[in-house]
Amino acid sequence: MLNYSNVIENDKSYPGLQMREIKPVMKLIIRGKKRQFLSAVGKSLNLLLPNEANTSSRSDQLTALWLSPDEWMIFSNEILKSDDNNYDVEKLLNKNICKTNLGAVTDVTDQFVLINLKGDKIFDLFETGSPFNFNDFKSKKGLVTQTILTKIDIIVHNQDINDVNLFVRRSFSDHLFSWMNDSASRL
Amino acid sequence: MFLINCPFCGEREQSEFKAGGEAHIVRPKQPTELSDDQWAEYLFMRKNIKGIQFERWNHIHGCRKWFNMVRDTSNDEIKAVYKMGEKPPVK
Numbered sequence: 001m002l003n004y005s006n007v008i009e010n011d012k013s014y015p016g017l018q019m020r021e022i023k024p025v026m027k028l029i030i031r032g033k034k035r036q037f038l039s040a041v042g043k044s045l046n047l048l049l050p051n052e053a054n055t056s057s058r059s060d061q062l063t064a065l066w067l068s069p070d071e072w073m074i075f076s077n078e079i080l081k082s083d084d085n086n087y088d089v090e091k092l093l094n095k096n097i098c099k100t101n102l103g104a105v106t107d108v109t110d111q112f113v114l115i116n117l118k119g120d121k122i123f124d125l126f127e128t129g130s131p132f133n134f135n136d137f138k139s140k141k142g143l144v145t146q147t148i149l150t151k152i153d154i155i156v157h158n159q160d161i162n163d164v165n166l167f168v169r170r171s172f173s174d175h176l177f178s179w180m181n182d183s184a185s186r187l
Numbered sequence: 188m189f190l191i192n193c194p195f196c197g198e199r200e201q202s203e204f205k206a207g208g209e210a211h212i213v214r215p216k217q218p219t220e221l222s223d224d225q226w227a228e229y230l231f232m233r234k235n236i237k238g239i240q241f242e243r244w245n246h247i248h249g250c251r252k253w254f255n256m257v258r259d260t261s262n263d264e265i266k267a268v269y270k271m272g273e274k275p276p277v278k
Binding site for chain 2: 053054069
C-alpha cells in the first residue's frame, strides 16, 4: 500500500446498517478483447472472467467484477499485508497478459477505496441518492453495477444478501462516506 | 428525464449518460482537397431537427462505452439503440 492512512477512520453503525472500510485489499483493472486474453487470465488465476454483463465470479482468493465488455476488476477476498505493494497476481498477469500483448493490467489498489456495507437497510440508503433501480439487483447474489451515488461514480458488488461491497475513488471517498452517514442517520 | 437501454449494461437512467452529438458523420477521405467552407461544414455544422435524429451517446457513469441512438427530439422517445459500427435499424 502506498497510502497507509485509512480514508475512513471509524466504522459506523446504524439500525440495520453497518459501514466500514476494508483495507488493504489488492485491486486490479484488467482490459482485453481477444479470446486468448480470456483463456490466459483463466489459466493464470484459475478464475473465469464473467462474460455476462453486470455479474461477477469468485474463486477462493479472488473475485472478478464485470465492468464493461472488455474491462474487469479483480480484487483479493482476503486482507493483505500493508507493508508491501507487490502482488504475485499482478506479476503473473503482467507476464501472461501484458508481455504477450493480449491486454492491459493496472494496479488500482490505492485508487479505489472499498467500503463494506452490511444490513437490511443498504439499498434504502442507496435509493436516497442513486438513479439505479435496485429492485432486482438486491435479491441476486453476485451482481455488479457501476452507477452514481450522490453524483459520485461507484461500483456496487452484491457480495451476499445484505452484504455489499462499494468501490469509490479515493478522492471522493471521504465526502461520500460523510454523505452516507448523514443519509443513514435519517433512514 | 428518461430511461436509456445501454446495449451493454441494460436499462439505466439518463443521468448516467452523456450525449455525444450527431452520429454517422463520415470524415472526408481527402481533407486536404476540401475548401475551408467544406471543412468547416464537416467539422462544425450539425443538424438540430425537431423529429427523428441519429445520435451518439456515452454511458459515462457506467461501462463508458459509446453507442448510437435514434431519438425523436420532439418527445424524447427512443426508437432504437445500437452499437458502434452497426447499421441503424430504422430509417
